[in-house]
Amino acid sequence: xxxxxxxxxxxxxxxxxxxxxxxxxxxxxxxxxxxxxxxxxxxxxxxxxxxxxxxxxxxxxxxxxxxxxxxxxxxxxxxxxxxxxxxxxxxxxxxxxxxxxxxxxxxxxxxxxxxxxxxxxxxxxxxxxxxxxxxxxxxxxxxxxxxxxxxxxxxxxxxxxxxxxxxxxxxxxxxxxxxxxxxxxxxxxxxxxxxxxxxxxxxxxxxxxxxxxxxxxxxxxxxxxxxxxxxxxxxxxxxxxxxxxxxxxxxxxxxxxxxxxxxxxxxxxxxxxxxxxxxxxxxxxxxxxxxxxxxxxxxxxxxxxxxxxxxxxxxxxxxxxxxxxxxxxxxxxxxxxxxxxxxxxxxxxxxxxxxxxxxxxxxxxxxxxxxxxxxxxxxxxxxxxxxxxxxxxxxxxxxxxxxxxxxxxxxxxxxxxxxxxxxxxxxxxxxxxxxxxxxxxxxxxxxxxxxxxxxxxxxxxxxxxxxxxxxxxxxxxxxxxxxxxxxxxxxxxxxxxxxxxxxxxxxxxxxxxxxxxxxxxxxxxx
Numbered sequence: 001x002x003x004x005x006x007x008x009x010x011x012x013x014x015x016x017x018x019x020x021x022x023x024x025x026x027x028x029x030x031x032x033x034x035x036x037x038x039x040x041x042x043x044x045x046x047x048x049x050x051x052x053x054x055x056x057x058x059x060x061x062x063x064x065x066x067x068x069x070x071x072x073x074x075x076x077x078x079x080x081x082x083x084x085x086x087x088x089x090x091x092x093x094x095x096x097x098x099x100x101x102x103x104x105x106x107x108x109x110x111x112x113x114x115x116x117x118x119x120x121x122x123x124x125x126x127x128x129x130x131x132x133x134x135x136x137x138x139x140x141x142x143x144x145x146x147x148x149x150x151x152x153x154x155x156x157x158x159x160x161x162x163x164x165x166x167x168x169x170x171x172x173x174x175x176x177x178x179x180x181x182x183x184x185x186x187x188x189x190x191x192x193x194x195x196x197x198x199x200x201x202x203x204x205x206x207x208x209x210x211x212x213x214x215x216x217x218x219x220x221x222x223x224x225x226x227x228x229x230x231x232x233x234x235x236x237x238x239x240x241x242x243x244x245x246x247x248x249x250x251x252x253x254x255x256x257x258x259x260x261x262x263x264x265x266x267x268x269x270x271x272x273x274x275x276x277x278x279x280x281x282x283x284x285x286x287x288x289x290x291x292x293x294x295x296x297x298x299x300x301x302x303x304x305x306x307x308x309x310x311x312x313x314x315x316x317x318x319x320x321x322x323x324x325x326x327x328x329x330x331x332x333x334x335x336x337x338x339x340x341x342x343x344x345x346x347x348x349x350x351x352x353x354x355x356x357x358x359x360x361x362x363x364x365x366x367x368x369x370x371x372x373x374x375x376x377x378x379x380x381x382x383x384x385x386x387x388x389x390x391x392x393x394x395x396x397x398x399x400x401x402x403x404x405x406x407x408x409x410x411x412x413x414x415x416x417x418x419x420x421x422x423x424x425x426x427x428x429x430x431x432x433x434x435x436x437x438x439x440x441x442x443x444x445x446x447x448x449x450x451x452x453x454x455x456x457x458x459x460x461x462x463x464x465x466x467x468x469x470x471x472x473x474x475x476x477x478x479x480x481x482x483x484x485x486x487x488x489x490x491x492x493x494x495x496x497x498x499x500x501x502x503x504x505x506x507x508x509x510x511x512x513x514x515x516x517x518x519x520x521x522x523x524x525x526x
Contacts, residue, residue: 147193148183148275150266151235154283155309156259166195168259170287172302176201176309178232181281183267190267192260198235201228204308233320236278240322244276247325247363248317249493252282252310254332254371255299259283265480269329272486273494277327282313284337303337310341318360325363325407327493331479332420335370335434343380350385350403353393357406364493365410368479369435371424377434381410405461411492411499413479414438415467420476438466439513463499464513465506484516 157173158166166179179197183190202225207218240246251269253262262283270279284306286299318326330338342356342365349359356362370377384390388398414437415421421433432441467478467485479485484505491497491504499506499514506514 146184148185148190148267148270149239150181150183150263150270151178151239151278151280152181152195152259152263152283153178153232153280153309153313154259155306156283156285166197168195168283170258170285172285172305174203176204176228176312178228178235180235181263181267183264190264190271192263195263199228199231201225201309201312204312229316229319232316236280236317236320237322239278240320243278245324245494246322247277247327248280248320248323249273249277249327249329250280250282250314250317252284252328252330252334252338253286254330254334254369255286255296257283257286265331268480269489272490274490276494280313280317282310284310284334286333299333303333304340306337307340307344310337311345314341314345314360314362318362323361326361327364327366328362329366329368329489330370331368332371332435332476335367336372336376338365338367339370339372339377339380343384347384347390351391351393353403355403355405355408357408358403363407363409365408366489366492367410367412367434369415369418369421369476370412370433371421372434373428373430374432374434374437408461410462412437412462412464413467413485414464415469415475415478416441417468417470417475420474437464439464439510442510442513460512462512465499466509466513466515468515488516 153176154168155173155176156168157171158177159169161167168177177197177200179195179199181192182194182196184193185191202221206221206225208215209218236248240248249269251262251266253265257265263281266279266281270277273279285302287295314326314328317323328338328342342362345360346356349355352359385402389396392400412434414435416436416438418433418436421435424430425433425436465488467482469475469478469482469484479489488504488506491501495503497504499512500508505517507517508514
């Protein structure tokens with residue numbers, strides 16, 4: 001990052017600031033969609049300039065010329081009380097102290113497309129040395145030229161194709177399709193060879209008709225739904241019949257991932273688990289269309305749009321008669337999508353006096369670098385079940401026992417070095433993102449009062465695993481690139497080992513927080 005000038009003079013600060021902005025603007029011209037990036041940087045540069053001049057009590061250039069004020073719409077009552085003194089003035093020291101942080105944020109804004117790179121595109125190399133876990137996790141179970149088949153479920157809109165090949169876009173579709181993806185190793189990576197669509201559900205939300213007795217779902221639509229669900233379950237059952245384990249692993253990707261990115265990431269997870277499970281890529285309409293900022297917001301809302309179909313997919317998969325356990329893995333923004341779906345499914349289970357584990361066979365929920373605010377995650381995990389007024393059956397049971405959790409377990413992998421989540425936290429004013437939560441940050445006043453902390457200790461079903469490595473430039477896709485993390489996932493799902501088992505090489509720092517024993521592997525390139 002750029003260094004701040006040691007000079008305390010206003011002119012030196014301004015020259016350094018302007019030089020930094022010019023450097024960012026020069027770099028921006030090298031990327032596609034340069035108009036969007038440059039407009040963001042220009043606006044950000046204007047903000048920096050106004051902030052510094054106003055904070056220092058110096059006239060903005062426009063004020064000196066007798067035009068608009070540096071803060072044209074800011075009245076005394078509108079001054080932020082968090083940054084003003086008793087007289088409503090912004091302290092001049094804030095500008096000096098915050099210039100490096102603001103410059104860092106400007107750089108992060110520019111580098112957003114690169115920080116949130118598709119995880120399947122990582123070609124990182126590691127200094128694995130003689131670490132036994134690294135050597136074991138680096139072994140590929142997919143041989144060169146041998147195909148790997150996974151199931152896909154998606155509500156992306158199909159992409160136009162002149163050759164008749166199936167492909168999916170980053171736009172929203174209104175029906176949930178399913179089928180298979182064939183992958184094959186090419187060097188050290190997996191490539192998509194073929195996509196075969198098997199069927200699709202009716203367009204959602206399903207149609208409702210009015211009858212003499214009242215409204216009801218259209219019978220023909222319900223019939224089509226049941227046929228689609230049955231066909232998807234047959235696809236999964238047929239694969240489970242040949243699989244070593246009668247368990248399904250579902251992966252939900254994050255922001256700015258294409259359909260192929262999600263399929264390749266799912267294949268890599270399947271390879272990590274020795275290809276013993278039936279693996280499902282649950283792909284929602286992400287893709288970052290619209291640029292860094294706009295694309296993130298589009299994907300954020302597309303994630304909310306996808307919750308309905310994600311619930312439908314989880315219900316359908318869990319109802320397949322050969323499924324013994326369901327493991328749900330999500331990365332980044334995909335974690336927020338999954339938590340929203342589990343929140344609503346948990347409500348369904350609670351009202352019917354059952355739990356997620358009992359009703360939907362969910363055994364593990366694994367969140368890697370979850371891009372969700374800690375308070376929001378707390379509400380989605382514990383908000384409904386902790387409400388004494390929530391109906392338990394036909395009526396509330398404020399003092400009654402909650403449904404047994406069973407074998408359901410939540411594992412959250414977080415990293416304080418995750419730059420992508422640092423940017424997300426800055427953009428949304430989050431106290432802490434769940435994917436950056438550590439035993440140190442939970443000790444802060446803002447985080448220690450959060451219900452997630454106390455409830456996770458009481459229930460004993462949550463483990464936070466802190467990753468201290470530096471997985472590439474963004475530090476965001478370590479779950480696919482660091483062999484130690486891959487091996488820990490293998491030990492959790494395939495070995496069914498709890499945190500604290502010596503074979504997982506974790507050390508407890510503060511319940512329920514854990515760290516990897518020794519150093520995790522550092523990437524040479526990203």
